[in-house]
Each structure stands twice: as C-alpha cells, then as structure tokens.
Amino acid sequence: MLNKVFLIGRLTRDPEIRFLPSGSQVTSFSIAVNRAYRVNNEWKEETYFFDIETFGQLAERLGKQLNKGTQILVEGQLRQDRWETATGDKRTKVKIVADRVSILSGKPAERPEKIEEEPELDISTETEDFSSDEDVPF
DSSP states (O other), X not given: OOOOEEEEEEESSOOEEEEOTTSOEEEEEEEEEEEEEEETTEEEEEEXXXXXXXXXXXXXXXXXXXXXXXXXXXXXXXXXXXXXXXXXXXXXXXXXXXXXXXXXXXXXXXXXXXXXXOOOOOOOSOOOOOOOOTTOOO
C-alpha cells in the first residue's frame, strides 16, 4: 500500500523537542497549509493544520533550524495514533511522520533582501497575440 504525503506550509509555532528513553530526539511541530478555490467566480481560501513528527538526526537538525513562520516542504507518511482515555473513550489522531523536510524560506518578516544582483529582464512592450489557435498543427 502507498502511504506518502507532500505538503508545503508554514510552522504555526516553534518546534517542541523531547527525547525517547533511548535518548533519540523527537521534534514535533504543526504547519498551516492554505487552499485557494473558486466559487461562482469568487476566490475563497481555507487553511488546514497538520501535526508533524520527526525522529533521530532529522529531528535534531530541525529542532535547531525551524521556528514559527518558517515555510517548509514536508515529505512523509500518515500515522494514526489510537488510545483510550481514563473514562474508557476511544480516541484517534492522524499525524504525519516526516522522512524529509526542506526549508523553503524563513518567517515573512525575516526574508533576506537580495543577496546578489539579479539580472534585469528585457521585457519588450510589444506583445504577441496568442488568442488564435490557427497555427496549431493538431
């Protein structure tokens, strides 16, 4: 069975670091993922929140590098935790266990200014009309 997830989002809070009895680090955090869609030619947006867990060396690296607002790409798999409360109620929670995490950018306010000069693009004022498909060979 395939169990693979790719998400791009921003951390909603600073990561939480804890240690297993074996001494291995676990870093947990949540990300917010936005979804834009149209209803009757009007754009709407929804935000989804996902809990992420990382283990071992990845957890150690992320515990030092991530903070609230950092934009990341998460590659991982879904895991469902199940438990029973003291009153006997059964509970479940789905989390994402990350295999890879790429940092895309820092907090919006902390984005660095241009480090290197980017070459200017030569944009001509003449535009070609692509509204006709007469030259399309198929």
